Amino acid sequence: MTAIGIYGSAGRMGRAIADLIEVEGATLAGGADSRDDPLPLARAADVLVDFSTAGALDAHLAAARTAGTAIVIGTTGLSAQQHAAIDAAAAEIAVLQTGNTSLGVTLLSILVREAAARLGADWDIEVLEMHHRHKVDAPSGTALLLGEAAAAGRGTSLSELRVDGRAGLVGARTEGTIGMASLRGGSVVGDHSVIFASEGERIELNHRADARSIFAKGAVRAALWLAGQAPGRYRMGDVLGL
Ligand SMILES: NC(=O)C1=CN([C@@H]2O[C@H](COP(=O)(O)OP(=O)(O)OC[C@H]3O[C@@H](n4cnc5c(N)ncnc54)[C@H](OP(=O)(O)O)[C@@H]3O)[C@@H](O)[C@H]2O)C=CC1
Numbered sequence: 001m002t003a004i005g006i007y008g009s010a011g012r013m014g015r016a017i018a019d020l021i022e023v024e025g026a027t028l029a030g031g032a033d034s035r036d037d038p039l040p041l042a043r044a045a046d047v048l049v050d051f052s053t054a055g056a057l058d059a060h061l062a063a064a065r066t067a068g069t070a071i072v073i074g075t076t077g078l079s080a081q082q083h084a085a086i087d088a089a090a091a092e093i094a095v096l097q098t099g100n101t102s103l104g105v106t107l108l109s110i111l112v113r114e115a116a117a118r119l120g121a122d123w124d125i126e127v128l129e130m131h132h133r134h135k136v137d138a139p140s141g142t143a144l145l146l147g148e149a150a151a152a153g154r155g156t157s158l159s160e161l162r163v164d165g166r167a168g169l170v171g172a173r174t175e176g177t178i179g180m181a182s183l184r185g186g187s188v189v190g191d192h193s194v195i196f197a198s199e200g201e202r203i204e205l206n207h208r209a210d211a212r213s214i215f216a217k218g219a220v221r222a223a224l225w226l227a228g229q230a231p232g233r234y235r236m237g238d239v240l241g242l
């Protein structure tokens with residue numbers, strides 16, 4: 001049976017994943033948090049999952065590389081340098097990084113790309129997300145993933161089109177941009193909307209997460225799939241066949 005190691009094991013996601021590992025037909029290799037050396041877990045596990053903090057990722061990725069162990073990275077708030085480090089690690093180990101491991105968001109990203117490609121630039125695109133009061137990064141990893149999908153549909157990358165959290169006298173909207181807005185409060189697990197707005201009509205594509213178990217299930221399935229893969233950088237669509 002595949003043994004999964006969890007970085008961030010005492011957190012909300014770490015606990016949700018631990019609850020599902022045996023149900024999904026795997027075993028728990030162990031967990032590590034901020035006080036632990038990440039390398040022993042990387043050596044003990046067949047595959048790792050990281051749901052910790054962006055500040056911890058570099059050490060976790062280095063441990064996975066040293067041990068030659070595949071890793072699913074669910075942690076969000078990553079920098080451009082960290083994405084470059086993931087690309088470099090993927091030359092040696094199998095890595096799957098995603099801002100959202102759920103089936104629903106993986107499918108939604110495909111729908112968003114398709115809608116953005118088919119609707120002309122006169123259809124404005126806005127991405128709105130809401131999360132619980134404890135979330136530390138904004139926009140969410142999922143909002144960025146959906147923004148990238150919309151930008152890909154327009155034949156470019158999100159960094160070319162992105163406008164974050166408007167405030168003050170910002171002027172009229174520039175055609176073709178993708179707006180990003182974040183709300184925080186209470187215990188909201190994760191709500192995302194991609195709004196396509198034109199003169200006189202609007203399309204809204206929404207995803208509502210009611211329970212963290214949807215992310216945990218996707219993370220365990222991704223780990224089981226990734227354990228058998230050659231070095232490379234993979235996506236949830238590869239796991240789910242979407
Ligand atoms: N991709 C996806 O589908 C999803 C991604 N996420 C992302 O997962 C991450 C975790 O979310 P959540 O579980 O809610 O957060 P929590 O704050 O509940 O948990 C974070 C965990 O990370 C641990 N941690 C902090 N620093 C380190 C470190 N240096 N080394 C190892 N472990 C460390 C904490 O341990 P300690 O107590 O010791 O500090 C804690 O156990 C976030 O980035 C979130 O956005 C969340 C849901 C779904």
Ligand SMILES: O=C(O)C1=N[C@H](C(=O)O)C[C@H](O)C1
Pocket residue numbers: 076099100131135139140141142143189190191
């Ligand atoms: O921090 C969270 O809780 C979540 N984080 C991920 C994100 O940043 O998109 C996924 C999910 O929305 C919950």
